[in-house]
Amino acid sequence: MxxxxxxxxxxxxxxxxxxxxxxxxxxxxxxxxDLFFPITKELNFFTFNELSENxxxxxxxxxxxENYLDYFRxxxxxxxxxxxxxxxxxxxNVPKKIHxxxxxxxxxxxxxxxxxxxxxxxxxxxxxxxxxESFKTYISNKDKYSFHYRQYVQNSLYxxxxxxxxxxxxxxxxxxxxxxxxxxxxxxIYTFLGIEKRINIDFNDRFNANKTPKNYLARFIQKNRNxxxxxxxxxxxxxxxxxxxxxxxxxENKELNDEDLTILKMHIYSDYSKFKxxxxxxxx
Numbered sequence: 541m542x543x544x545x546x547x548x549x550x551x552x553x554x555x556x557x558x559x560x561x562x563x564x565x566x567x568x569x570x571x572x573x574d575l576f577f578p579i580t581k582e583l584n585f586f587t588f589n590e591l592s593e594n595x596x597x598x599x600x601x602x603x604x605x606e607n608y609l610d611y612f613r614x615x616x617x618x619x620x621x622x623x624x625x626x627x628x629x630x631x632x633n634v635p636k637k638i639h640x641x642x643x644x645x646x647x648x649x650x651x652x653x654x655x656x657x658x659x660x661x662x663x664x665x666x667x668x669x670x671x672x673e674s675f676k677t678y679i680s681n682k683d684k685y686s687f688h689y690r691q692y693v694q695n696s697l698y699x700x701x702x703x704x705x706x707x708x709x710x711x712x713x714x715x716x717x718x719x720x721x722x723x724x725x726x727x728x729i730y731t732f733l734g735i736e737k738r739i740n741i742d743f744n745d746r747f748n749a750n751k752t753p754k755n756y757l758a759r760f761i762q763k764n765r766n767x768x769x770x771x772x773x774x775x776x777x778x779x780x781x782x783x784x785x786x787x788x789x790x791x792e793n794k795e796l797n798d799e800d801l802t803i804l805k806m807h808i809y810s811d812y813s814k815f816k817x818x819x820x821x822x823x824x
Contacts, residue, residue: 548609548612548613548615548616548621549609549612549621549641549642550612550621550622550623550642550645551620551621551642551644551645551646552575552620552621552622552623552645552646552647552648552733553622553623553624553625553628553638553645553646553647553648554566554622554623554624554625554626554648554649554650555625555626555628555629555634555647555648555649555705556626556627556628556629556630556649556650556695556701557626557629557649557650557651557652557657557695557696557698557701558626558627558629558657558661558691558695559652559657559660559661559664559695560650560651560652560657560719561650561652561717561719561722562581562624562626562650563581564719564722564745565624565648565650565717565729566581566624567745568739568741569622569729570622571738571739572735572737572738572739573618573738574618574619574620574733574735574736575618575619575620575621575622575733575735576612576614576615576618576620576621576622577622577624578611578612578615578623579611580600580611581624581625582599582600582624582625582626582627583600583601583602583608583611583623583625584599584600584601584602584625584627585601585602585603585605585608585623585625586625586628586634586637586638586641587601587625587627587628587631587634588601588602588603590627590631590634591627594631594686594687594690595627595687596670596687596688597670599627619733619734619735620646620733620735629649629695629701630690630694630695630697630701632704634704635647635704635705635707635708635709636708638708639708639709645709645713646709646713646714646715646732646733647705647709647713647714647715648714648715648716648717648729648732649698649701649702649705649714649715649716649717650716650717650718650719651698651716651717651718651719651815652718652719652720653720654696654697654698654808654812655696655796655801655804655805655808656796657695657696658679658692658693658695658696658804658808659675659692659794659796659800659804661691661692661695662675662678662688662691662692663794665688665691670688671688673685675692675796675800676799676800676803678692679692679693679800679803679804679807680803693804693807693808696808696811696812697808697811698811698812698815699811699812699814699815699818700811702714702716702815702818703818715728715729715732716819717729718819722743723743726741726743755787
């Protein structure tokens, strides 16, 4: 039994950051023969307790290891079985948990401009009804709005969060990609994993694009991920794609204003400066 479970263990983790292109990776890389992705993108196994205590989202999450491994049964013959859960990015104990589970794992981190990422996350929460206050209210009151602060600020602390994974798994086992430069960096995934590229990528395609609910059903679906994931596992993707057009419309683009950007930089700038040095040193 132990050997069977070992074969099912995921050994590649795309851990975040949220709102930084992990959906793009998921939808493209799942076409590769050497990679196995479960039908559910975010399993949140290693953050079950953290999300139960520290999240206002009604997340889909898995408590039992047996249930978690069930999602990877179809990937026994593949080189990598992949867990794409962006909740893993900010909780300090997650890298150690994953390492204890499978020390031979590799980690992929996706980032983008941290200020745009933070504001994009806030706008998503506004559309979903989880954010009622102004952006600056949440980022200026860490203690009062700790859950929102985690989503908007802590998820944008790329140096702090990436360093934990690098220190746990080793620098050679962590790949950091920039969404804004993904067309140039995409092939580094194959070098990192030691697999052959067999697919063509349309870099103009964007998955999980910002969308606004048209009706109550759409708002319910957005808020109740734990229920809708179960539905997703049973409904064909072609039908879901058509159905989405009845539920959502594209969101209006909104820019972060100068005042909010100044406040946000007070929380992120130092970390981002260290992160850029980390990336420069890695690539030099």
